[in-house]
Amino acid sequence: MSTSYPTRKNPKTIILAIVVVATIAVASFAILTWPRPSLKVYTYDSFMLWGDNPETIDETVFGQFEIEHGIDVEIIRLPTDANGIVSRLVAESENPQADVVIGIDNILILQEAAKSVLTPYSSPNVDLIDEEVVDALDPDHYLIPFDLGLVSIIYETNFINSTSHPTIENLTLSNLATEEFATSLVTENPHQSSPGLAFLLSQITIAEKILETDWTDWWDIVKDDINVQAGWTEAWTIWHDSSERNMLVSYGTDPAYSSYYSGEAPDIAVAPFHYNDNDYSWMQIEGIGLVKNGPNQALAKQFIDYCLTAQVQQYIALNQWMFPANPNIELDDAFQYALHPEEVNLLNTLMPSSEIAANLTQWLDDWDLIMA
Missing domain, CATH: 3.40.190.10 (Periplasmic binding protein-like II)
Incomplete structure (x- = not known):
């Protein structure tokens, strides 16, 4: 990185x-x-x-x-x-x-x-x-x-960009399942990590609510290629230190953090999922x-x-x-590089809380069986 x-x-x-x-x-x-x-x-x-x-x-x-x-x-x-x-x-x-x-x-x-x-x-x-x-x-x-914040894929633009990888501009689960992207991705265990769980729910929501497909099929394809770490810190370390793992499940504010402390435009960017001319992301509150x-x-x-x-x-x-819950707070200029909630459609709105509560344990059990 x-x-x-x-x-x-x-x-x-x-x-x-x-x-x-x-x-x-x-x-x-x-x-x-x-x-x-x-x-x-x-x-x-x-x-x-x-x-x-x-x-x-x-x-x-x-x-x-x-x-x-x-x-x-x-x-x-x-x-x-x-x-x-x-x-x-x-x-x-x-x-x-x-x-x-x-x-x-x-x-x-x-x-x-x-x-x-x-x-x-x-x-x-x-x-x-x-x-x-x-x-x-x-x-x-x-x-x-x-x-609050948006859980999305972030990527290192020196390795992945719209010129070398045009599909990053309109990222789909199919794109992410290709060997080139899947072998670049680091994510977190959904049992142990809130961004890891948000990513799993993002994938389930897209598969079930937008594509109307079996969500487990995607994990069957990528399970041998993606790198799953226990938590965000461990995942970030792998992503930061590896020249081969250039994509990370993290927060849409990460480019703002990078810009603020480097004093420059960030060399990382956010790729929300893209379907039917709309960008999608999961909001963690x-x-x-x-x-x-x-x-x-x-x-x-x-x-x-x-x-x-x-x-x-x-x-x-x-x-x-993260974004303050109080919307009247003025943000630092570095947040121009962040992914803002108003820029995406929230996947949360497609998956009722009652459905998550009723199915989460089973989803996690199914994920365990696939990844074992």
Whole structure:
């Protein structure tokens, strides 16, 4: 891959630095005063750690809330993804430790386990978010949108472009199944990775709803050629380091990240799927929710309200590299290179949530049998 694409920061290293700084700060503070009450927020390991100052991002984003309420906000980054967060909440359900959770998405919330550890909350600030996005995540408000992004194929333009590979401009599953493209593709395990699951659902939706074919046929064709990694970080590493794997299942904001940190036009691009003169992509919506029977319910609700305002939402684009759920936030110029939701038809709208909930386990079982 091109060396001009900036090297991603390692969130595990950053988390260690945050823990060290926080420990020193707490130890120093404890000499002078009693500990303040705290609000505990569970999230995944890389939450808000992709920006310029990851070591101080929690204070920057949530410090004002701490001052206003005289508390400490503890952002607890669990060494897992959203599935692991739900498992942790289920394990603690008899004695909840967290107050708020961030990162459960519009697929995971369809599972009963996720809803069982949350309490619906209709924030007075929900009107700051487009109603369509709110309903697409969860019309019952077990979750309220925090950020969103499009899961698509990204590719390295020095190896794949409209001149060398004209079909990349109007990518179809048939194109992607050719040996040249399939042997270039890296994706993620749908059991372990939210973009990996979004890609599987994209493929199923196109096959079943647009092409009216058996979705398993495509995987039978490509199973020996594509590279499936456990998670996004592992997939990105293979894609970045290999001169043969030039396509990756990732997010449509990746070119914006590349441009922002290189200071140049990116040498990666996004290829949404293309059918019937329309581009298609899957929207992932990550939510913020109230933990059921959490220790600080009233304060947690106020924190959720706060997270929907510009005071928090303004930091999402350049630290999460997702779109803020609040549509009134001005984006950096680098986002001119991103794939925006209004530029595509959303595959989510073709696949009812009820159909996903009823069939997801079987789809994953079928995928396992094919890929075994």
